[in-house]
Amino acid sequence: MSVDVDKPAEPPAAAPPAQPEPIKAIPVRHYGRWVAALVVIGLLVLLVRAFASGKVNWGAIPEYMFNADILKGLRNTLWITVLSMVIGIVLGVVLAVMRQSKNPVTKSVAWFYVWFFRGTPVYVQLFLWFNLGLVFQYIDIMPIYKDEWSDFMTPFLCALLGLGLNEAAYMAEICRAGLNAVDEGQTEAAHALGMSHGRTLRRIVVPQAMRVIVPPTGNEVINMLKTSSLVIAVQYYDLLQAAQNVGRDSGVVVEMLILAAAWYLIATTVLSIGQYYLERYYARGASRQLPPTPFQRLKAKLAGPNRAGGAA
């Protein structure tokens, strides 16, 4: 831009007035922050020192990380989490729709279900399923199936029913909140276009409700992964049970508990990342510009650090 360099009227010193002089001021000193940081660091040092002086066999953790028993426990934990969530979501959607219906019977049954399963601890529910064998001797679904109760009600089934049915109550409330969050004008617009109730629900309401439903459902999955450690009550062989068994047999009890914690952390972290992308997908249309994913941000940074922020 050397177009108006030869302008005689303007002295060269006044040429760049575009950038006014920035304010130079002494910033406020936050002494409180310094003190707080020192206190926290001090406490951390104490904690690390305590563990360093304890007789933790740190080497045992990587050694048993991929131990066959531990991995079997981990597989079972993931499996029961996924299956319980599937039961929870399917049954939860059904309950939410029942709750919305105009039929007083289905409505009150759904209400009662949520009231019961949300109002009692999962641990108690698991024990109940486990001990039902004390009052039922046989399972007899007349024409289809008949068996000894104890053969039928395996630890796996106890865990699945206990976790899944409990989860359904929470999912029902999440779905109900999601459906209610969609503006009534949307239903009206769809109806005015001649869409039936079912189609309106499927094409218009549910996709918008998903934006409200997905984040808490992601939390529920993460919660379920951790809650599944309670299935120890029904003697299901999950990650925690495996860690305890291995720990007891090899004399590394605390180490195996730390190992279990590490596996739980890894699993929940992976789930959180998945949830981030899922939420992003359902936010489409809700905000003008989707925020870049961490990958996109990284790529933008690598492409040219000097035009940071200008990538969009």
Place this chain on the structure above:
Amino acid sequence: MSTSKSKATNTGSGKAAVPMVKAEGVHKSFGAAHILKGIDLEVAPREVFCLIGPSGSGKSTFLRCINHLEKINSGRLSVDGELVGYREHHGKLYELRDREVAARRRDIGMVFQRFNLFPHMTALENIMEAPVQVKGESKASARERAAKLLDRVGLADKAGNYPSQLSGGQQQRVAIARALAMEPKLMLFDEPTSALDPELVGDVLDVMKDLAADGMTMVVVTHEMGFAREVGDSLVFMDDGVVVESGHPRDVLTKPQHERTKSFLSKVL
């Protein structure tokens, strides 16, 4: 053509044609609130019929009754000769099933004050949705028609935008295109410009004028007196659930007969 048809309703000379909308003693209440207290009116085919009145006078409610978004409590309301929400058989009324109500609504387009575009779909997808889902039109043909409709409302370049990326006026024009995609025989407008910035109102009114010139039957609840005067074939002033005055827009707006009409117009004109 909009002038030649204008006398049809006022004088009843166009008896040969079935009225597009016919209301006889229509009442509607929400609980204890009596909103419509006996509405009688007729809208002729190809007519632009404007409803004005203070808020709470029942004009929006009446509009919503026409496509059965609200159920009337008594009286008779028919669209193109068919009762709204009921089937008459041997002198008895049978309530229509949801599916039948939906089928009737396909022929009636509606434009809302707050647009009500589907936020999870682009402008083009909004317009394609009902033809594909309700009429079973192929996606390719629906897309082609949707693109033409977008062009007609002056938004050909916004096909891929989500509603949140459009201004209010643009959203409302997409909403009109969405209603037109079903090729309705009647269009209902519920205060289509009330939620818009003043400078965006003109674009939406232009689209509506264009539609009127094409001979679309339109029932328009509006506060745009200029539009009513310029485009309207008849105008009804409603207050407190009854029709106070009706006639040609020019007559009603310039020479109102009733005190209530005069005092309302003196405030809005």
